[in-house]
Amino acid sequence: xxxxxxxxxxxxxxxxxxxxxxxxxxxxxxxxxxxxxxxxxxxxxxxxxxxxxxxxxxxxxxxxxxxxxxxxxxxxxxxxxxxxxxxxxxxxxxxxxxxxxxxxxxxxxxxxxxxxxxxxxxxxxxxxxxxxxxxxxxxxxxxxxxxxxxxxxxxxxxxxxxxxxxxxxxxxxxxxxxxxxxxxxxxxxxxxxxx
Amino acid sequence: xxxxxxxxxxxxxxxxxxxxxxxxxxxxxxxxxxxxxxxxxxxxxxxxxxxxxxxxxxxxxxxxxxxxxxxxxxxxxxxxxxxxxxxxxxxxxxxxxxxxxxxxxxxxxxxxxxxxxxxxxxxxxxxxxxxxxxxxxxxxxxxxxxxxxxxxxxxxxxxxxxxxxxxxxxxxxxxxxxxxxxxxxxxxxxxxxxx
Numbered sequence: 079x080x081x082x083x084x085x086x087x088x089x090x091x092x093x094x095x096x097x098x099x100x101x102x103x104x105x106x107x108x109x110x111x112x113x114x115x116x117x118x119x120x121x122x123x124x125x126x127x128x129x130x131x132x133x134x135x136x137x138x139x140x141x142x143x144x145x146x147x148x149x150x151x152x153x154x155x156x157x158x159x160x161x162x163x164x165x166x167x168x169x170x171x172x173x174x175x176x177x178x179x180x181x182x183x184x185x186x187x188x189x190x191x192x193x194x195x196x197x198x199x200x201x202x203x204x205x206x207x208x209x210x211x212x213x214x215x216x217x218x219x220x221x222x223x224x225x226x227x228x229x230x231x232x233x234x235x236x237x238x239x240x241x242x243x244x245x246x247x248x249x250x251x252x253x254x255x256x257x258x259x260x261x262x263x264x265x266x267x268x269x270x271x272x273x
Numbered sequence: 274x275x276x277x278x279x280x281x282x283x284x285x286x287x288x289x290x291x292x293x294x295x296x297x298x299x300x301x302x303x304x305x306x307x308x309x310x311x312x313x314x315x316x317x318x319x320x321x322x323x324x325x326x327x328x329x330x331x332x333x334x335x336x337x338x339x340x341x342x343x344x345x346x347x348x349x350x351x352x353x354x355x356x357x358x359x360x361x362x363x364x365x366x367x368x369x370x371x372x373x374x375x376x377x378x379x380x381x382x383x384x385x386x387x388x389x390x391x392x393x394x395x396x397x398x399x400x401x402x403x404x405x406x407x408x409x410x411x412x413x414x415x416x417x418x419x420x421x422x423x424x425x426x427x428x429x430x431x432x433x434x435x436x437x438x439x440x441x442x443x444x445x446x447x448x449x450x451x452x453x454x455x456x457x458x459x460x461x462x463x464x465x466x467x468x
Binding site for chain 2: 185
């Protein structure tokens with residue numbers, strides 16, 4: 079029987095977000111999702127009539143919004159631009175290391191697996207990265223860098239962090255994240271000084 | 274009946290490399306692999322007794338070696354360091370666009386999906402990235418940048434390209450690759466001048 083409570087929807091979605099982040103889209107089966115979220119099968123289709131695709135699209139959106147808020151906080155509370163970028167790197171590195179090098183970016187794995195084939199999930203991933211880019215651009219612009227310079231700089235920073243996170247996950251060592259964000263931080267600080 | 278010819282092994286491995294690159298590890302089934310490589314089932318286990326895991330580990334190694342050779346050629350034939358980095362970006366961008374935004378990095382998707390769970394595949398991915406990093410470091414060092422500076426610079430370049438490739442795949446637009454490699458190229462050229 080379907081459990082129609084909103085708490086059940088939320089529980090299923092959070093479990094999905096955690097599993098997709100760790101195992102990817104194709105590596106996560108609905109049976110595992112149901113058993114780990116302790117939800118009856120009917121609830122899944124009641125709350126997510128679009129099935130696994132809808133779940134993945136919403137899970138990416140949820141996870142990206144939460145990590146985006148953590149990034150925003152890290153960026154806002156740092157004492158200077160270079161430290162701010164390093165702190166964002168520490169945020170990703172911390173989650174990766176704490177999970178035994180299993181939890182990389184909550185968007186990336188699903189994005190790479192599905193974006194060629196599934197428009198709904200691709201759009202969700204694209205919007206999620208777009209929101210992260212907009213947040214980074216706003217912060218860099220807030221430090222005084224002109225908008226048309228802040229946007230490509232934010233893109234370089236996000237690309238560098240994403241790539242370093244991938245290398246770190248594969249090497250089971252967070253050094254690439256720390257080294258890459260140290261350099262990107264220096265670069266952003268130089269742009270701020272030059273602005 | 275098993276087809277024991279080396280050409281069959283090679284055909285299966287090439288098909289696996291193409292499918293894993295496009296669909297990821299979990300999204301690629303052995304039935305599709307057998308049907309697309311036109312190989313009988315027995316051949317698969319004859320040539321790859323370790324099954325799908327062995328296939329993935331070898332497919333990553335093969336694809337990374339081929340793309341690594343293309344990168345090396347691009348880096349060696351460019352007129353200057355900045356152009357060299359842009360040319361590597363063009364190489365990835367070209368393959369991504371030509372495939373209708375399906376073929377990203379031949380290591381990344383499999384790496385993200387499996388590195389937390391499968392040591393054999395993780396090692397293969399880690400070695401593949403290690404070889405790319407070594408090649409880039411050697412090239413940057415060859416332009417006159419001291420070794421201890423060339424290695425982290427190569428790591429930043431590879432991370433930036435990998436992240437930009439992910440953004441480009443998700444956005445179905447190669448602009449992030451071109452913008453990021455233009456900036457990384459300028460950065461590398463400045464290090465070469467300063468050396």
